[in-house]
Amino acid sequence: MRAAISLYSYKHNDGERRYAQGKGVGSDVGCIGVGCCCGGICQSAGRRDARLRHFGRVRRKTRALDGPVSIASGREQRERVTHVHAMIPVSVQHKLLVWLSTGSLLILFSAGLLSKASEPVWRWTLPAGVSAPPIPADNPMTAAKVELGRRLFYDADLSADGTMSCATCHEQKHAFADGNRTHPGVTDEPARRNVPGLANVAWFTPLTFADPANTTLEAQVASPVFGIRPVEMGMAGREAEIGVRLGRDSCYQVMFARAFPENGGRIDFANVARALASFERTLVSHGSAWDRQQLSPDAKIGSTLFARDCAACHSGPHFTDSAMHRLEAADPTFADQGLFEKTGIDADRGRFRTPSLRNVTLTGPWWHDGSARSLADAIARHGLTHEPAETNHLIAFLESLSDPEFIRRKSLGMPSEACGKPL
Template sequence: MRFSTISLLLSGLLLAFSVAHAEQRRGSALLPIDAMVPSKYDFGLPSWAPKPLEPASNPTTPAKVELGRYLFYDTRLSRDGSKSCASCHEQARSFTDGLARSPGVTGDLTHRNAMSLANVAYFPVLTWSNPLLKHLEQQALVPLLGQEPVELGLAGKDEEVIRRFSEEPIYRRLFAKAFPEVRGQISMATIVRALSAFERTIISVRSPYDRYRYEGDVGAVSDAVIRGEALFFSERAECHHCHNGLNFSDTVLHERNRAGEVAFHNTGLYNLDGKGAYPADNTGIMEITGRPEDMGRFRAPSLRNVAVTGSYMHDGSIETLDGVLDHYAAGGRTIKTGPYAGVGHDNPLKSSFVPGFTLTAGERADLLAFLNSLTDEQFLRDPRFSNPWLTAKDKRR
């Protein structure tokens, strides 16, 4: 990890929580500044779904969520006004962007594929390969202020950002409602807290599979989905070891699992030197830990809405779900020529949960049917997560 990145994360922690630090000191007990506690916010969840936890320093409120939604879709939250958070996180794509890697305001490409924000509140660590990023209030600073690569490009632009938002009447009202404890202060700290509050509400739990498995609606899915489910959770395919539970991921945190679980895996996507090497700019958590055995280990993403979130894998190097199945069926990807040539199946650092398997054409169709049943169409159109500026413009006409 570069020292500039470490400095960014440390300063980000202080920035994102500083406004609320005084609130935590009320009463006799002092909470750690990043203590995760049950949320009192009404997320509109079905009874079977647990609530996410949230930092004690940034409780979710309707006013913060409303403000955060406006900020999420506002291109003024970028250096040149050309991009917003939604540029890389589109609702119709389960808050991904359909690209292998995403361009920032300078044209720099992100090192990794944009992850879905669906159910991001249930993850105790964020992004593909950074075990240090544990809160949305930290993570938001990477696209906002990061310089390797530049994404939204706001490093050193605090005063400009504050001026832009201070000139907008909507924001003067929204910040006052969201942050009365600091008299509606418009700052990078309050911007980050509002964005994080909104992102915690982006929850998807109403797919056909949810209705079938958790609500007893046997007509919600086809027989092919049920067969695909059995294969997915079998020891033959082994998918469920890394993709299980509420989020179809083995990294999770919520009110019913407050200890949380965190895991990173090497799936044999690369094997450049026959010893397990991955491309130098994408070595997984080894970049953070420095441990050779962590080469190529990335966090398993959620499979919710996976049918609409391609391209796939941490670097977007597999375009289709069929291609993903090919990769896992082979027990690792073989690249025959070019700079990334290698036999992933033989990667000595590969997870034991990726041994490979054989599928008939019918079984492949069933497994794809199951994965498609995880698409929550209501979520992809839910007005609670949509662009509020479109509505605001209509009201002004």
């Protein structure tokens, strides 16, 4: 199955923004050509097209003040600089350039650098009894990193041809999964595994279906960006290009300076990964009916069945033991051998990590390869026998794990502006 794709561009100031648009065709899933995995339009059977715009390359000039600021020397100069900075709202600080004249020397300060010492510490908003996730010592959480990571999450310039962003496959309305069985990357190479949801990913380790070494969000970013089996975003061997692309945008220059003052706001993949990881740690979901203890009668019956038949593996507040299990007979002829591909141990064939069940009704189709088309099918493939009524009760319980506020939270969606300007 293929779909029509058209790329268009328009000028914005001195830069060009690119979007992808198209319409999927076919009985299963339709998406735009090479950008299917992340592209602008995806369609599942019986669903409307889901249009998702992605940022292409954007280059903008930073506005200067209406005129130069006249600053005296010595103490008066320092006092005036402090006063001017204190009077500048945060949204305006992003785009102000303050010129200081001292004799023949001109010193350029960006507002982001002026305020680096006052960058607010990140404050978690979590329900009672939920502890903050572990944070790497070399990547402490700050609001500036989260803001930068959010923009990068929706930026298609992280892919080879500018058609694919993180959000292409991780859509908020699907709890940051995408609603399709699998998705190809920028080369149109078929994918092997279903896109998992990202709710509460900050607490997970390991992070992927079958790689026990993939334990930090910072390191995991490299898998989709540089991976070759399969190719997703297609940037293998082109790491330096990422910094060059983003560095052309004056707003990104300010955002990186604010987020990473300790290394001079360096625009490179290492800082991109740190910012993306910081944003992904804010994908917190604890607003389900189960969290509120407001289960329907059917869900209450289902919770009893779940505790009996499912909770051994789908355990804890995230409904996963994070271990790798085999639920179907191992077959050396299968294209995806799971954990075996990393360990080479024959007993690991067909082992995959237990997925979280939070928002599970929003993240289908299910199974590591997306081959379970319904929750009833997924339940049946666990090898247990349930009467139809019991299956319905289990599904009612699984529905109680959905968090409607999470998929509408504006702070997690595509940003509409950066540095005080529309995107």
